[in-house]
Amino acid sequence: MGDGSLGRIAALVRQDCRLLVRDPAPLIIRTVMPLLIMSFMQPLFRAALRADDVRDANGAEQSVPGMAVMFLFFLVNVVGFAVFREHGWNTWDRLRVSPARPFELVTGRLVVPLVVALVQLTVFFGAGGTLFGLRVRGSYLALAVVGVPLAACVVMVGMALVALCRSIAQLSVIANLLALLFAGLGGALTPQSVLPDWVRPLAPGVPSYWAMRGFSTVILDGGGVGAVLLPAGVLCAFTAGFTVLTLVFFRTGHRKLSWS
Template sequence: MARHTAILLARDPGTVLAYTVMAMVLLTVLRPVYERLGTFGGPPIDQEAPGTAVMFTLLALDVAGQSLLSERTWHTWDRLRAGSVGPLTVLAGKAIPLTALFALQQAALFAFADAVYGFDLAAGSWRLALVVAAWSVCVTGLGLAVGAWVRSQGQLSAAADIGALAVTCLSGSLVPLPILPHWVAQVAPWTPGYWALRGFQAAVEGDAATFGRTLAVLIGISALAFMVAAAGVRPRRSPARERSR
């Protein structure tokens, strides 16, 4: 399953590649804006680069959802759910290459920010890599959860795009929370993007307490998302079989 999914992703990398390039363009265009807004406790790039990474990883969430929705389009969904493997095995096979893809997307953006705008990758070291991994797993789980329950491309696009935009705005990833309405700061901790953003910043700034807390929250959200996805791919008994019971 993992090999099959990796081959499909490699054959059609356009969406994630486009989002990566778009992230670099937005990072460049918004650079003067963040410089004028001020530091908010650190260099502006420490807010801009992680926020842009969170935003465009979320926008690529539909790639994960599509990996499950395609099974219905290709009429292989029932066979997949009726197989001998469990739902968690199916999801693991889908999740491994997707997680690697999202991690590469973030790595490319952070490398660009480091080379061009001075984002301190060296300061983040292994902590930044851990947050990248945790956030990649989280986005993969969220995408698979959506893909397991929607029934059409239109539903997937609506859920993924609206959800990604809402989380991006409410988490403070696009615009820093200090300049947003007060109520947004109250809502922000309920979004996964908020914790990813704080995790990236804590990794670079060396804030061990915040770093550990954000990792725990992201792992918890990931576990919940995969449980929702597993419920969506679990085989269901046919009505005739239920009556026989």
């Protein structure tokens, strides 16, 4: 990748940063809302974990990673908006005829959401320890080993939906449904050990299951990096799969509808 390519990607990243700084309210709401829900859910999760023989659990062991995983997938909309707004502003055609190649257009739109996802995970777990008494028995490095591919998976889900959806309305509905579906099947809303019998065979088919499995291994079981290599590897595989979907279906010439 040459200096010109990096410069074009950097220009797109700077534009996204300026737009984010200009209107940070959506990001603030997406960060504060999970923290509020954690406080409401913690007593419920405390009872569920203690019933599952985690006798010293205070509930944060499930509420913090659960809400972090659930709300991280709502960032899928942010990735979509970054592309669809260009069509709404009628600036996408200008980008197409610019020297920027499709790879650069896609990469430039992924950087800021990826950074936002990583920052949000850091805030959620930091606040979990400070506000909710989250005790991490394992390695914080292991949390990062799970968190980084999870964040990458989220942004690639968003780009895959950009490639597949014709309108922002389609993307928004599908993204929100996926976030809720992933939360339910993956064990973000309830400990994986108490998932309904019919859900358990389906759970490994969603990335949130592996994220929660990895986080639980570190938080509850005291696992280190070696213990989370499988969940992290599966999350990388999901990321690769969504990347392939993007490469197959994304076309710069496809016209997108911003508001209808």
